[in-house]
Amino acid sequence: MHATLPLLQATDFPPLRRAQLTTLQVNLGYRCNQACVHCHVNAGPTRTEMMDARGVELVLDVLARRGIGTLDLTGGAPELHPQFRRLVRAARTLGAVVIDRCNLTVLQEPGQDGLADFLAAQQVRIVASLPCYTQENVDSQRGAGVFERSIAALRELNARGYGQDDSLMLDLVYNPLGPVLPGPQDKLEADYKRELGERFGIVFNRLLTLANMPIKRFGSTLISKGQFAAYMTLLHDSHRPENLERVMCRELVSVDWQGYLYDCDFNQMLGLALQLPGRPRPHLRDLLEHDLAGRPITVADHCYGCTAGQGSSCGGALG
Numbered sequence: 481m482h483a484t485l486p487l488l489q490a491t492d493f494p495p496l497r498r499a500q501l502t503t504l505q506v507n508l509g510y511r512c513n514q515a516c517v518h519c520h521v522n523a524g525p526t527r528t529e530m531m532d533a534r535g536v537e538l539v540l541d542v543l544a545r546r547g548i549g550t551l552d553l554t555g556g557a558p559e560l561h562p563q564f565r566r567l568v569r570a571a572r573t574l575g576a577v578v579i580d581r582c583n584l585t586v587l588q589e590p591g592q593d594g595l596a597d598f599l600a601a602q603q604v605r606i607v608a609s610l611p612c613y614t615q616e617n618v619d620s621q622r623g624a625g626v627f628e629r630s631i632a633a634l635r636e637l638n639a640r641g642y643g644q645d646d647s648l649m650l651d652l653v654y655n656p657l658g659p660v661l662p663g664p665q666d667k668l669e670a671d672y673k674r675e676l677g678e679r680f681g682i683v684f685n686r687l688l689t690l691a692n693m694p695i696k697r698f699g700s701t702l703i704s705k706g707q708f709a710a711y712m713t714l715l716h717d718s719h720r721p722e723n724l725e726r727v728m729c730r731e732l733v734s735v736d737w738q739g740y741l742y743d744c745d746f747n748q749m750l751g752l753a754l755q756l757p758g759r760p761r762p763h764l765r766d767l768l769e770h771d772l773a774g775r776p777i778t779v780a781d782h783c784y785g786c787t788a789g790q791g792s793s794c795g796g797a798l799g
Contacts, residue, residue: 496777504732505735510556580604580605585629613671664790691715741756
């Protein structure tokens with residue numbers, strides 16, 4: 481696999497500083513039941529990295545000590561972590577909103593019986609990957625049969641009340657198939673709701689559009705195809721300064737499976753640590769003592785992926 485960090489470190493991206501921390505985004509591990517072409521985590525069925533029990537306890541300690549309102553769980557497939565359900569229950573007891581970044585097909589994996597019921601009972605907000613509403617596009621990106629299984633999972637979630645109103649939130653995530661920016665989020669959302677509703681009877685709350693980041697598996701593919709430079713030019717040329725105030729890294733901290741801290745999930749995958757004086761590699765335990773508000777954010781050239789066009793973040797388009 482081609483390394484993209486050497487191509488991204490030299491940058492003229494504008495400096496950024498942190499606001500108040502509101503979201504702890506925790507990568508529970510890289511194990512996944514899928515291996516998608518666009519995956520910036522390189523997750524897959526053969527990955528073994530997984531947060532240990534002490535790390536899970538530390539996550540809960542930080543949520544309680546800092547009064548953080550949102551726990552955003554990702555992976556891999558976070559549901560495959562053996563302590564996923566215990567962590568969700570404990571975080572909800574603390575009053576935190578819990579987000580599960582779900583690939584949908586995990587609901588049908590062995591050992592995941594009752595997962596949909598559990599998520600509904602805990603009022604977990606589901607952010608589900610569905611890169612298109614057509615079988616051809618989804619299966620080409622995620623593997624044969626993934627679209628059909630995803631539709632079955634969405635029906636299962638709808639049957640438990642997801643997507644009907646704001647009490648059980650079901651958001652879908654769209655990302656382009658290649659080196660292009662996503663189209664307007666509101667138009668794509670209307671298309672998704674029409675197609676999924678008319679063809680399959682599926683409802684959901686919102687569509688979140690994400691730009692593909694030129695790192696890890698997707699970045700390596702760009703290099704192999706000779707498209708890396710052109711994609712970076714597209715991101716630079718599409719930069720909109722007004723998106724800078726709303727980028728996710730200002731209020732979110734990304735935590736890897738070992739507990740180390742990053743300004744965002746993309747920096748985590750590149751190994752670009754969060755900046756904290758006297759801590760060359762800040763860890764979750766540092767959040768028990770240190771407030772990050774006002775601290776500089778580590779930036780590189782891939783950051784243009786979050787400010788290009790309508791903007792892109794874990795919460796979808798920025799503007």
